[in-house]
């Protein structure tokens with residue numbers, strides 16, 4: 001059983017994905033971390049975002065076992081991630097490991113932007129999680145300011161809108177709801193209600 005969870009930045013898709021993985025006893029991959037890891041290396045090494053061969057090499061040599069989720073969940077790394085994610089050569093370098101993860105015996109849960117459309121179009125369960133930009137910005141602001149990042153509600157909203165625009169308008173695997181994905185708009189739902197909906201959707205498909 002493959003469960004594909006897609007949605008924009010700060011939509012709560014990771015929360016839903018982790019809950020489904022725990023419920024069904026499946027391994028979970030947050031695919032945003034792959035792009036974040038590449039983006040973080042570009043920043044750390046001072047590489048040029050236009051240096052496509054160097055960025056593709058970085059993506060191809062990524063050590064997935066060494067991803068530090070906490071260190072990668074910062075605003076600047078999210079921004080760098082969405083810039084490297086526009087590059088088809090970078091995406092291509094990350095496709096096989098995501099597909100291998102999805103197709104392991106017993107199944108898996110993956111969350112990202114293109115899981116139901118590109119990585120695992122054959123997924124048993126597809127859910128598209130979203131919320132208004134304002135609701136997503138409020139959640140991301142709470143998260144980043146609790147970690148001590150110097151952000152304002154407006155700067156976080158601007159960043160979310162910029163990321164939405166870049167992720168949806170790029171040519172390579174843009175953010176899209178798959179035609180057979182079920183939508184959860186959690187603008188007015190709390191975490192528990194979102195998870196309950198996702199479990200009901202998954203139960204109906206399995």
Ligand code: C5P
Nearest residue numbers: 031032033035081082085112113114167
């Ligand atoms: O989900 P998260 O905010 O961690 O993702 C960081 C960035 O990685 C996104 O803005 C998006 O550009 C990119 N991404 C992607 N495809 C995925 C997962 C993430 O393009 N499957």
